Amino acid sequence: MSQLDKIDKNQLPLHIAIIMDGNGRWAQEKGEDRLFGHYQGVESVRNIVEGCAELGIEYLTLYAFSTENWDRPETEVTGLMELLAQTIRQEVSTLNKNNIKLQMIGNIEMLPDYARQSLQEAVDLTKANSGLTLIIALSYSSRWELLQAVKGIAADVKSGKIMPDQINENTLRHYLVTSAFPDPELMIRTSGEYRISNFLLYQLAYAELYFTDTRWPDFGKEHLYEAILNFQQRQRRFGKTGDQIQRESATDMH
Template sequence: MESLKESIISQKLPRHIAIIMDGNGRWAKEKGQDRLYGHFHGVESVRTIVEGCAELGIGYLTLYAFSTENWDRPEQEVTGLMELLVETIRKEVDTLNKNNIRLHVIGNMEMLPAYAQNELNEALSLTSKNTGLNLVMALSYSSRWEMVNAVKNIAIDVKNGKVDPQSITQDTLQQYLCTSNFPDPELMIRTSGEYRISNFLLYQLAYAELYFTPVRWPDFSKEHLYEAIIDFQNRERRFGKTSAQIEQEDGDADQLVSR
């Protein structure tokens, strides 16, 4: 694992990593256990990956913890997930503060039970002064909900004369998204072998590098994180430009550094 870590180029780290933590239920089923058993062990992977990102110096880590579609799951599972969420946050606040990690939440928090909202709000307040890794939990979140909500709020501000419709740009829309205070993800990881992004940060992932792994989330380790980052660093990110243009820009940047 250390050799993998040493292969990572610190100057080329993704500023923001987003992860779809998939496979808890299937991992549990393979072990003859119920789905909540998988979610419980998935929390251990969250701790491991948060620690790994903080050690590397990643600026932002967004974890897709619970989607708006997940409310349609069996009531017992949803209740268990909410209780696990509250219990985990309560236990982890001290560790977050010790490691200078700031917690953020994106999503429709109004859909969460009152006790979960209270616990989250307390954790947000207690970690608000931390300046290290920004840990963003996507809870009761879906990208389509986010964009509809953004359009509604823009429409309200247009109606109230706060926004000129002729001046609306991409930057305007971004200011109304849940992620307005965060840079767009550069690397998106999905575990458990599914090749889709499942209504997750649809707008923000426009130029992200996508990395899919068959590893179930409870088995996802720092080693797997390092592999994903190394894969990211070996890709050429062109943003619509040609390879020649990117090479020229890199060459110009190197010359500026050497002066």
């Protein structure tokens, strides 16, 4: 029996974010070079995107490449960029067939021209789709994002567009690169690391965090279902007490 049968379709997370970790270590454990692991990881991306689309998840964010990853060996970075451009080109027809809209967040200007063009074409070719929104975080880090937001707010204060005393939480949210998307409710990290690694620090404030030892190339639909089941067993309190949440649930039912 698949874990899928146990999932309550009425309590799905609206937005899942995933730190896809472990490609390099998975490859090295098999005596291969790190790039081999990244190629295998693409298949996991296909499976998980398909799994989320089949379930009816509305938003999926994948942390594909951080700003810190630019410091990796040049051969690995170049190989990753070529793999990215090639994969995106190949997947556009599948994304359209499955009604999936592709979006990007991050310092995309840092990408090589050929990779940036492939990505922009894919975004343009899928923009009319209305199913799952697949958000790829590329050359992204949360501290970079927050710095851009602060600079944007400062510029608009200086030009008189907004007054300092008008700035609130919604103002900051508007200047984030994720302003068009709801915050993730479930964050999954593979490969046994227990940290957020500069990923969506502001947006994950109340997300449920799920960590698994499974390396990303081995992470399949059943692993996704296990994470969602784990999410559904948790009580999300948002700073309130468990008793308050239970009383509110009882009131909603009446």
